[in-house]
Amino acid sequence: MKTAGQKPYLKVNYSYLSRQFAEIDPILEGIRELVKSGDFTLGKPVVEFEQKFASLLGARHAVGVGSGTDALFLTLKAVGVGPGDEVVTAANTFVATAGAIETAGAKIVFVDCDEKSVIDVEKIEAAITRKTKAILPVHWAGQPADMTKILAIAKKHKLTVVEDACQAIDAAIDGKRCGTFGIGGCFSLHPLKNLNVWGDGGVIITDDETLRDRLRLLRNHGMSDRDSYAFFAYNSRLDSLQAVVGNHLIKDTKWITDSRIKNAERLDAALGRLKGKVVLSPRSKNERHVYHLYQFFAEDRDALLAYLRERGVGAKVHYPVPLHLQPAAKPLGYKKGDFPVAEAQAARILTLPVHQHLTDEELEHIIRCVEDFYS
Numbered sequence: 001m002k003t004a005g006q007k008p009y010l011k012v013n014y015s016y017l018s019r020q021f022a023e024i025d026p027i028l029e030g031i032r033e034l035v036k037s038g039d040f041t042l043g044k045p046v047v048e049f050e051q052k053f054a055s056l057l058g059a060r061h062a063v064g065v066g067s068g069t070d071a072l073f074l075t076l077k078a079v080g081v082g083p084g085d086e087v088v089t090a091a092n093t094f095v096a097t098a099g100a101i102e103t104a105g106a107k108i109v110f111v112d113c114d115e116k117s118v119i120d121v122e123k124i125e126a127a128i129t130r131k132t133k134a135i136l137p138v139h140w141a142g143q144p145a146d147m148t149k150i151l152a153i154a155k156k157h158k159l160t161v162v163e164d165a166c167q168a169i170d171a172a173i174d175g176k177r178c179g180t181f182g183i184g185g186c187f188s189l190h191p192l193k194n195l196n197v198w199g200d201g202g203v204i205i206t207d208d209e210t211l212r213d214r215l216r217l218l219r220n221h222g223m224s225d226r227d228s229y230a231f232f233a234y235n236s237r238l239d240s241l242q243a244v245v246g247n248h249l250i251k252d253t254k255w256i257t258d259s260r261i262k263n264a265e266r267l268d269a270a271l272g273r274l275k276g277k278v279v280l281s282p283r284s285k286n287e288r289h290v291y292h293l294y295q296f297f298a299e300d301r302d303a304l305l306a307y308l309r310e311r312g313v314g315a316k317v318h319y320p321v322p323l324h325l326q327p328a329a330k331p332l333g334y335k336k337g338d339f340p341v342a343e344a345q346a347a348r349i350l351t352l353p354v355h356q357h358l359t360d361e362e363l364e365h366i367i368r369c370v371e372d373f374y375s
């Protein structure tokens, strides 16, 4: 324990937003221009952001929407998912993945995750029924799901694949970006995502023109023009103001990705020495994990979490209870033991700060605290 007279612990925040947006003048200048133009809804900055986003990830089209959750929900709607259908996804994801399936009117079907915390491709087929319409893999934490196997299963059972890439901008398998494997890839621009804006925002990428056109209608009241409505729909447009922020930041994506990978490699090297206490997920050379979250499995996780927090390290748990055991999942009829890997991981998983603005001193402090705890 820290005694009187000792230096206070270095504070290593989980959030890095004050550093990321320390230089806001260029963004404010863009917003000044936006206000002058009055181009507030689906304006020029949105079109510019969509073009930049698609080109960054090697997709033909991008459609900006109100959030990552809307990106998922609207894409499911657009590919025809609705009441009576089932959608297969991972049990260890963020609640929004499941929420989007439910909001689309379909039944959520969970599958366990594997040792990398992505959907276990060996268990997908057992979850497929005559009602299954789509597979919704999640590139959890920025770690690509096994898209080769998922696409093969989808082809065999004639299913649509929509990717939840909300945590995985710039992640890739053999250089091909996550979000470009299925018919649509869904991203979040939430303030804590690797590429973030000043509130909510989301994007879908696709090579499919029909999907692009349907999403453009779905996000904007079904309006084909001001006075014609193709169908009744939603209002979920990427805000022009958020697009201004995104346009400013998107050029830094490579630096953000590289910095997070570099930080994760240092954490891996240090934590990898704590054998028996700490388990790291296997890392695949052909996959680019972009470390939206740096996670590992810790012995005595809750005590380590408290120890780190006392020493100023903003560690977190994503998440302590998997979705199938949440009150929201009660109507689905799952029980404890149904997804043993997700359940075991939830009890041991811990997230450390890994963001692009960490200093060497902060990284060393995180590492020292974990080492001290186990020594």
Ligand SMILES: Cc1ncc(COP(=O)(O)O)c(C=O)c1O
Binding pocket: 067, 068, 069, 070, 093, 094, 096, 097, 138, 164, 166, 167, 187, 188, 189, 190, 200, 201, 202
């Ligand atoms: C895996 C996953 N899916 C979906 C979402 C939803 O994104 P948003 O918060 O932008 O609605 C998030 C992020 O919060 C997420 O982490």
